[in-house]
Structures are given as C-alpha cells and as structure tokens.
Amino acid sequence: MTAAVLPTRPTAAERRAAPSLAAAVRDLDARRARSRQRMIGASEVGECRRRAAYRIARRRPTNPRTGLPAFLGTELHRGVLRALRRQYGGLTEVALAGEQVKGRCDWWHAPVVEDLKTTSRGGFERVLTRGVPAKHWFQVALYAWLLRTGQTHDRRLPVGTECGVEGVRLRYLSRDSGEDVVFEADYDPLLTAEAILWLTEVYATVEDDGVDAVPRDGFGPGVDAMCDWCPFLDLCWGPPVDPETEGDLSRQSRLTVTEEDYVEAVEDYDRWRAAEGEARRHKEYARERLRGRSGPAGELHCEWSGGNVRTQVDKDAAVERLVELGEIVPTRRTRSPRSIRVTRAASAE
Ligand code: SF4
Numbered sequence: 001m002t003a004a005v006l007p008t009r010p011t012a013a014e015r016r017a018a019p020s021l022a023a024a025v026r027d028l029d030a031r032r033a034r035s036r037q038r039m040i041g042a043s044e045v046g047e048c049r050r051r052a053a054y055r056i057a058r059r060r061p062t063n064p065r066t067g068l069p070a071f072l073g074t075e076l077h078r079g080v081l082r083a084l085r086r087q088y089g090g091l092t093e094v095a096l097a098g099e100q101v102k103g104r105c106d107w108w109h110a111p112v113v114e115d116l117k118t119t120s121r122g123g124f125e126r127v128l129t130r131g132v133p134a135k136h137w138f139q140v141a142l143y144a145w146l147l148r149t150g151q152t153h154d155r156r157l158p159v160g161t162e163c164g165v166e167g168v169r170l171r172y173l174s175r176d177s178g179e180d181v182v183f184e185a186d187y188d189p190l191l192t193a194e195a196i197l198w199l200t201e202v203y204a205t206v207e208d209d210g211v212d213a214v215p216r217d218g219f220g221p222g223v224d225a226m227c228d229w230c231p232f233l234d235l236c237w238g239p240p241v242d243p244e245t246e247g248d249l250s251r252q253s254r255l256t257v258t259e260e261d262y263v264e265a266v267e268d269y270d271r272w273r274a275a276e277g278e279a280r281r282h283k284e285y286a287r288e289r290l291r292g293r294s295g296p297a298g299e300l301h302c303e304w305s306g307g308n309v310r311t312q313v314d315k316d317a318a319v320e321r322l323v324e325l326g327e328i329v330p331t332r333r334t335r336s337p338r339s340i341r342v343t344r345a346a347s348a349e
Pocket of ligand 1: 048049050051216217218219220226227228230231232233236237
C-alpha cells in the first residue's frame with residue numbers, strides 16, 4: 001500500500017511569522033489580471049495607442065503586477081470615494097459599458113461626473129504646473145457620454161437609463177500632503193467625439209494591419225514612466241536586457257538595426273538636443289524677467305521660494321580634516337555615467 005504524502009506541518013516559527021503583505025497583493029493582482037475584461041477602458045483612451053491595441057487584440061499582459069504602492073493607492077481611492085458619497089450622496093464606482101469602451105466612473109453626483117486621481121507628490125506638482133493631461137479630460141468626457149446615453153452596466157441603474165450630466169470634474173489628491181485640487185468644465189461633445197475618433201482609429205488599424213502597425217506613444221522603459229508601469233512592457237519592448245549577453249544595450253536599442261535606423265537615431269538626438277538648448281534659453285530669459293515679481297497671471301500663478309542661508313557639510317574640508325587626523329577616507333566604488341557625444345563630421349574637401 002502506498003503511504004499518503006502529507007504536506008509538511010509548518011514549524012512553530014513559521015506559524016508565528018507575520019503573513020506577507022507583498023504576497024497577498026501579488027495574489028490579488030494575479031486574480032484581477034485573470035478576470036480582466038479585455039475591452040479597452042476609458043482611462044486608457046488618449047494614453048498609448050499600442051497599449052490600446054494590445055487590449056483590443058486580447059493580448060495577455062506580460063507585466064500585470066502593479067505592486068504595493070498601486071495597491072495602497074487603490075485602497076485610499078476607495079476610502080475617499082466612500083467619504084464623498086456618505087457626505088454628499090450620489091453614486092460612486094458606477095460601471096459603464098459601451099460597444100468599444102468600458103469604464104467605472106468614480107462619482108456621479110448629478111449633474112456632474114467626477115474622476116478622482118490619487119497622486120504622488122511629483123504627480124501632484126506636475127498637474128499644478130502643467131495642468132490636466134488631455135487623456136484625463138478624454139476619460140471624464142467618455143464617462144459623461146456613456147452616462148448620458150444610458151450605456152451603463154450597473155445594478156443600481158436600470159439598463160438604458162439616461163443620466164443627467166452637464167459638467168465634468170477632475171480631483172487630484174496628493175497622497176503625501178493630503179492636499180487636493182479640482183478642475184471643472186462643461187460637458188463637451190466635441191471632446192467626446194475626439195476621444196471616440198482616437199479609439200476608432202486604433203480599432204481600424206488593428207483590424208486592417210495588425211497590432212504591430214499601431215504606433216507606440218511611449219518611448220520605452222527608463223524614459224517614460226507610463227512604459228515602466230505598462231502591463232504590456234515586455235510584449236512591446238521585449239524582455240529585459242541581459243548584461244551577460246547584451247552588455248550595455250537598452251531595450252530601445254533593439255530598434256536600431258540597419259544603417260538607416262542608426263543615422264535616423266543620431267539625427268533625432270541632434271535635433272532634440274538643439275531644441276532642448278533653445279527651450280532652456282527661452283525659459284531662462286522669461287525667468288530673469290520675473291525676478292522680484294509674483295502673484296496671479298491670467299490662468300497661471302507665479303511665486304519664488306528658496307534663497308535661505310543653510311549649513312551644509314563642506315566635503316573638501318571634511319576630507320582634508322580626516323587626512324590630517326590620519327583617518328582613512330571612506331570611499332565606495334560606483335560606475336561613472338555613460339555619456340554620449342554627437343558631433344558634426346568634417347566635410348570632405
Ligand atoms: S510599453 Fe509603453 S509604448 Fe509599449 S504599449 Fe506600453 S505604454 Fe505603450
């Protein structure tokens with residue numbers, strides 16, 4: 001008779017060990033990925049056409065894990081929505097589904113639909129300085145359109161109920177400081193049409209020419225954060241570079257195959273370097289013209305900060321002093337940054 005193989009009993013130390021939060025989040029993410037409906041979400045419209053194409057073509061995400069920071073963001077998001085609903089009423093997390101796009105609108109508080117974004121300190125600062133990205137306006141415009149046309153998929157709303165929406169709102173909440181900033185606009189059917197056109201073009205290209213014909217709107221890992229966090233990163237740019245076999249290459253460098261690719265990349269580098277220098281010159285000129293001035297300026301606001309006297313370690317003096325005392329100066333080995341130099345080739349006589 002074969003003896004039953006029983007699982008090893010956990011030791012006392014294993015039973016006492018704190019459950020791993022990271023493992024729980026990984027498991028949740030994996031389950032979410034499996035159940036993910038492969039239709040494009042309104043939050044992805046206007047972001048990257050290639051990513052939208054992968055969704056449309058039902059490609060399996062290669063990098064589905066979002067990790068602990070995103071998990072914390074989701075939980076915070078849920079808590080804030082609950083507080084808004086309890087305080088002011090309305091419906092939160094309303095499921096919407098059109099023919100080509102689905103979504104879950106954060107808060108419908110007639111006659112306005114709101115989307116809440118919890119952001120890092122950097123993200124919050126970016127919104128304050130650069131304003132709302134177009135894709136976020138697309139997203140709320142699509143929610144408004146789906147609600148207005150009764151394209152809902154929510155047991156709290158009878159199918160086909162046309163919900164009154166006259167305005168759209170985006171609320172950004174900084175996870176670090178708890179500050180929030182709100183941007184509002186009237187519902188704009190033209191913006192909705194633009195978002196639908198964006199989506200229709202992606203669907204058409206996938207159908208006619210396949211996914212790989214749809215352009216990438218991100219510049220890849222290490223350059224664009226949206227690629228670093230993209231669920232299709234490996235599918236789009238290939239697996240991570242293996243330093244053993246590929247040395248100092250990058251995933252983007254795999255696109256530079258022919259001599260023409262190489263020449264085009266060098267020319268691109270040269271063009272953007274010139275544009276960067278020119279932009280910096282203009283910015284510095286405007287900055288000098290603003291010295292001593294602050295306050296509102298139309299839709300913008302200007303203020304200066306810093307300039308205070310502070311005490312810092314004088315590294316040179318500290319090293320000198322250590323040497324005087326006969327101490328060994330602490331060092332660490334680092335790799336110097338790789339630098340690139342593109343110059344004009346001398347013309348032939
Ligand atoms: S990795 Fe970047 S370029 Fe590729 S699909 Fe994702 S966001 Fe788009």
